[in-house]
Amino acid sequence: MKANDRKDSKVSHQIPIKNVEIHQPNNNDGYKPRDQIYVRKVTGVFQQLRQKMNFFFLALFALLPWIEYNGNQAILLDISEQRFTLWSVTLWPQDLTLLAWIFILSAFLLFFVTTFLGRVWCGYLCPQTVWTFIFIWFEEKIEGTANQRKKLDSQPLNANKFWRKALKHFCWGLFSVLTALTFVGYFAPVREVFIDFFTFNASFALAATVWFFAFCTYGNAGWMREIMCLHMCPYARFQSAMFxxxxxxxxxxxxxxxxxxxxxxxxxxxxxxxxxxxxxxxxxxxxxxxxxxxxxxxxxxxxxxxxxxxxxxxxxxxxxxxxxxxxxxxxxxEGKKVNILRGKLIGYALVLTVMTSLLVVEISSRVPVSLDIIRDRTELAKENFNGDIENVYTLKILNKSQNDNRYRLSVKGINNVKWHGEQEVFVKAATAYTLPISLSVDPYELDSYMTDISFVVELVSDTEEVKLEHESRFFNKR
Structure with a gap:
């Protein structure tokens, strides 16, 4: 084949190029990066369902921090004290695996619902959607219907427009502050949060946190609205992988x-x-x-x-x-058969079942007390005035329950050991008790330089049996 023929053949296989005119917006063509959406009110079965669900979960959000259990706030995620109280269960940093299980389970539940019902979380339960519709409700009550709001915005500033806009933003701001106070009430005692904030006795950290979340609520539900759903929410991006x-x-x-x-x-x-x-x-x-x-x-x-x-x-x-x-x-x-029970949905259901079972087992087998053992770091072992070998420990007993309890302490794994310190302690609910103790043993009872021992914590109770063992070491002098 000649060179020109090869060249012509190569050109004939090239993809034809199509010139596309790209619109370059400027300040004179009326282009706006975002036109305001005036949502028109509509009634119907699904809107009634959405409104009832929104009202129920909004009421739940507002009331939960005020519910008490055994004289304490039923739900308190106290970050400063590093403990999460959920009714009768108190989670400490040692229990973060339970929180991880709960978050993973929630994620798979969201995947399951999305595969079956699509993006219903966004439309019916997402806080962004709920608060946006609440803010739109304020707009409708103060400024009127969608057409009336559009007409009002197109008018120059006058007395009617000023008082309507001022009242609307006041309602938005007040609702945002109440939302922020309630939200912060999940992480700090809610009564103190409200009292300190409205009496101007709140700390700088508390006041700054409340105003920050109030500003976020006001901005998200009042101004950004669909921008959050379209451009900032990651769920909108990866949901197609589940569809x-x-x-x-x-x-x-x-x-x-x-x-x-x-x-x-x-x-x-x-x-x-x-x-x-x-x-x-x-x-x-x-x-x-x-x-x-x-x-x-x-x-x-x-x-x-x-x-x-x-x-x-x-x-x-x-x-x-x-x-x-x-x-x-x-x-x-498309007129084809709908497969409700399909592989992906069954897979999510199986994973949910297994993970829920594991979470139940984890919670049911959880011992409501923990023990941390800290050794004396300056000297592993010493000889006391009786000639015994002595080891010093600091025991930290953590009462994870919601009741004040008394615990009995002992040690096993070594013969004729002498315990120096308290062996029965009283620990208040959801608190830790630090106990310094020492153990001493006749050196003739020690066969090696290091002996494995176990500290035992038992609940002193006639109705409930709680027992925990924690391994440690007893060292001999070289």
Whole structure:
């Protein structure tokens, strides 16, 4: 083959290049990086369900820190004292494996729910969504409907606009402060948090923490809103890895809806060559993230069902069947069989079952007392005035329960040992007791330079048996 022929053949296999015009926004073409979304109010089955769930969990969030158990705050994640109190259970740094189990279990539960029901966490339970809808509720009550809010924002500043905007931001700010105080109340005694804050006796760290979380709440729910869901939340990015064609998501039935177009109720859409979608754009107007669900599945969709309720209302007024936009699967839209029990879902369920069982076993086998042993670092062993070999220890007994207890201490693994110090101690609930003791032994009882021993802690009680052993060493003088 000649050189020119080879060159022509090479050129013929190249991918044709298409010039694409790229829009470069500037200050004069009206382009905005983000247009404000005026969410239109909608009623329906899913919005009633969402509102009831939001109210329940919001009330739970507000009330839980105030509940007491055995005279103490039932839920207190006290970071300064390094202890987490959950009703009758107190978790210490030694129990962080339990927290790790709980977090891992929660993650797999989220994976399971996402695989089955899509992004319903975002639409019904996510704090960002809940607080955003609460802030929108304030907007509706003070500034009016979506169209009224849009009209108000387009007006120049006047007395009506000023007092409405001022009242709205005051309500936002007050609700943000109350949210921050309640949140901080999970990590510090809630009564002291509220009293110290409103009496101006709070420490700098407490006040700064409250104002920081109040600012975050105000900014996220009042201003950023869908930006958090679209650009900052990692869940929106990796959720597609859990989706499949049998996952229930909010979807538009294009086969039934297209071609879309306006018409009167009396006109036959088939005679006009139209589908059921009347192109009213209500599904876009009620969407909190501002997307058009008719463009297909999008990562911005939070599965809140607002567009479903809006479309069902329109279909009902047009005397069409509901469900043009509905919770469905890709397989159902394609007319294929839906597989509810599939490998991925069964796998997540099995993992959840195994991990839940392991967590239950871990909690049930947890001993409500721990013992730390600290040896005297200056001298491993010494000879006392009786000629005995003596080792010095510091025992730290940690009462993990919610009751004041008395414990009996002993040692085994060595014969004729003498205990110098208290052998029965009283430890208050969820506190640690430090006990310095020493052990002495006749040197003729020691066969080697180092002897394995075990310290034993027993609960002094007629109704409950708690016993813990902790290994240590007894050293002889060389």
């Amino acid at each position: 499949d064609k049998d996952t229930l998501t909010v979807s538009y039935d294009a086969t039934r809806g297209e071609n879309r177009g306006p018409r009167s109720r009396k006109q036959d859409p088939k005679a006009l060559g139209l589908g059921d979608c009347i192109d009213c754009n209500l599904c876009v107007q009620v969407c909190p993230t501002g997307i058009d669900i008719r463009n297909g599945l999008q990562y911005e969709c939070i599965n809140c069902g607002a567009c479903v309720d809006a479309c069902d209302g329109v279909m009902e007024r047009m005397n069409y069947d509901k469900g043009l936009i509905r919770y469905t699967t890709e397989h159902e839209l």
